Amino acid sequence: MRLLALIFGIVFLPKVYTLTCNECELGKTGTCAPKLKECPSNQKCGAMRLTSYVGGFKMVDYTSKGCSSAEECVEASFNFGVGRTAVANKCCSSKLCNANPAPEPSKSTPNGKKCFYCDTTQDCSRTLDCEGSEDYCISSKLTVAETKVTMKGCASKFFCSGKSTAEISQFTGGEISCCQGNFCNSASSTSAGLLLLVAPLLSLMALF
Missing domain, CATH: 2.10.60 (CD59)
Known part of the structure; x- marks a missing residue:
């Protein structure tokens, strides 16, 4: 049997x-x-x-x-x-079908969503037009050179999923939060200059 x-x-x-x-x-x-x-x-x-x-x-x-x-x-x-x-x-979904490199991401256009972002004059009340699949507003708080840096902007759902935000937070040692709705990531100022704003951006890019 x-x-x-x-x-x-x-x-x-x-x-x-x-x-x-x-x-x-x-x-x-x-x-x-x-x-x-x-x-x-x-x-x-x-x-x-x-x-x-x-x-x-x-x-x-x-x-x-x-x-x-x-x-x-x-x-x-x-x-x-x-x-x-x-x-x-x-x-x-076929054997060795990924032989060719991926093309550059598609050129995107504004989608009508708007979020706050922090410019180089330390003002986080600036408005940003989201593009393509960026349907979330994002806020990030990172520590760079012992200085707390706040960054705001637009993001696609992929970067706002629980798994992605957890991985980004673990890698950067910072806090990531997302929300839906125009300007939902609130306007507030930060003391970061241009170099401090670019540094965490490059750190986030290194994750992928």
Whole structure:
């Protein structure tokens, strides 16, 4: 009877397939030398690209490849006024389908949402037009050079999920909070200058 049950189990139970994907670490575009990776059965192959602009200049253009869960297969961004970072993770479901690098995140346009941000004159009552999928307002409090820095702006839902905010907070040692509704991240001043505002922005980018 046990042998019969085993035979029926092998025949009728669904097989657990894993997917072979290209994998390489986050690095500058063109420097990604992939190796093969067996992904868990609930994940897809992903090719990610992260771009960031500060003051209108592209500061970061990184790519990576690997296994991605369904919630990671998105285009998302956050914007703190002094700089904007966007992530595009293109996913697919066949063997080694992530051979090509991900394209740059789609060019976005204002979506009608508005949030407060902190400018270089230490004023956090400035208004920012959110773009693309940025449908949340975000506030961040970080410690840089023993100085408490407050940053505000717009963010996509991806960066406001419980898992993402927990990871960002753990990495930066700061507090991240999100809310929905125009200007829900309140206007308040901060003593941070331009260098202190840019430093935590670069720290957040290093997380991805």
